[in-house]
Amino acid sequence: MFISQLVADTPAEWENRAEQLIREGDKQGALNALAKAAESTPASTESEDRIGFLLAVLQRQSDAIAHFQKALSIDSNYAAAHYHLGVALWQANDRERAMPELESAAKLAPNVFDYHYRLGSAYLQRTDYEHAVTELTQAVALDASKAAAWQDLGHAEQAKGDLAGAVDAYSHAATLDPTNDTARNNYAYMLIETRQADRGIEESRKVLEQDPANLTAMMNIGYAFLKKGDFDSAEQAYRKGLATDPNSAATHYDLGIALKMKDQLDAAQAEFKEAIRLDSSLAQAHYSLGITQWQLGDFPAAKEHMRAALSILPDYAEAHYMLGILLKQSGELDAAIPELREAIRLNPNTPGPYNTLGEILHLKGDQQGSKEAFATGTRLKQEEQVQLANTLEQGMRGGIVMKPITGASR
Known part of the structure; x- marks a missing residue:
């Protein structure tokens, strides 16, 4: 029946x-x-x-x-x-x-894994990283065998700025589920971010052994070589990625960074333009293209791309700073001041905008404002020199940042 x-x-x-x-x-x-x-x-x-x-x-x-x-x-x-x-x-x-x-x-x-895991993942999706870390830590304490929980914990730790915690969590996720390319790629990326580039390359190559066409792993290898200062190897890694996916805007952008680090500005400019053609919403590509055009002496085009970057990402502190520099150089002092002040508001610990603002205020006769801006810039520069251990991602002038886009989930 x-x-x-x-x-x-x-x-x-x-x-x-x-x-x-x-x-x-x-x-x-x-x-x-x-x-x-x-x-x-x-x-x-x-x-x-x-x-x-x-x-x-x-x-x-x-x-x-x-x-x-x-x-x-x-x-x-x-x-x-x-x-x-x-x-x-x-x-x-x-x-x-x-x-x-x-x-x-x-x-x-309080002793049910699923409840803490689901709550932690919900906090993570709401970008409440503090609470996400708390709940996901409780979840893995209750059941350390769940790779997905370690993966989410790594994401939350990374977003919160605890890179060592993220490395540990991603390591657990990758170990528990060695066939999970996302977990392994995230682990590799965090190794690179924590000055363990060689280990990051090793992990990425393990991913490629399982999946020879994994673009994220290729991009992570390129990023690791950038961090090591081996720009030729970085270029090779990115070109290998483009052979796999020639329409990857992020890979064209990262290749542009590698070429720029080799002072091949025309070639870098071409890659940034291709990245923008493929994905016009990449604020970083507009910014980096603007920087490159500035170096090539094309100031009007540089301003255009800085403004394009800011139209996509209004809180892009480095783009506000660079636009302020460009406006200053073209004699538009009054227009430069609000850009520099916005850069300072968004990132008050970067010395460059204070110094540029100090120069403009001096030219405009505001000696007290100029003195205060220079004093802050000098203090921050001294602190930066003490704390800065790795300058690869710092650009041509104080505070101008250019960084690759990796494919790792973050």
Whole structure:
């Protein structure tokens, strides 16, 4: 006898029948069984939660949410219902209502891995990195065997600025799931970022052994060679990447950086232009093209691309600074001042904009303002010289930054 021919009496029996029908692929039969389960008495927190869960499996999100809410109306301390409601609301893009439910689940059942992992991942997606690290750290403490949790923890640590923590987390993710190219690429990238370029190259080559066409691994190798100052090898790595995907805007951009570091400005300019042709939204490409055109003496074009970069990324401090320099050089002092002040507001610890602002204020007769700007710039420069251990990513004049785009997830 087929399960759909059986007679059920209690909510639990109807729920079991619905679950079996789901496994058999009988969606309508499962929905009918769940309707019977909902009509049966007595209702309980556990029953309402399970009905909601099965409805969610059947992608009946609004009905599922109603049952989770009914479960919580019976027992507001039922952690599973809070969790399931939070997940359902999140999947329905109602994230503001989802977060308190996920938080309640983790608080009510602090020893459940899934609750902390889901909450940590939600914080990560909301760019709340502090709370993401807290919850994901708790998750991996409860179950250290889940590569995805370590991967998310690495992402949160990286975004928070804890590079050593990110290396450790990505290392766990890569070890637990050696076939996961994303985990291995992220691990390689963080090794490079923490001055372990040779190890980063080694990890990237392991990825290429598994997937010879993995563009991210090729880009990471190029980035590692840039960090090592081996610009010829960086160029080779990026050209290999372009042989795999000639339409990768990011790879054209990174190749432009390598060529620029070799003082091949015309060739670098061509790569930046190709990157922009392929993806006009790359603010970094507009910025770097503007820098290169400035060096080549084409100031009007340089200003145009700095403004293009800022139209894409208004908080691009380096572009505001560079535009201020260009305006100063073309005698547009009044226009340069707000650009420099905005660069300072966005990045108050970079000395270059203070010094350029000091020069302009001096020319305009504001001696006190000039003195204060120069004093701050001098102090920051002294601090920078003490702290700066790696200057590869610092550009031609104080604070002008040019950095490759790697394919690693961040």
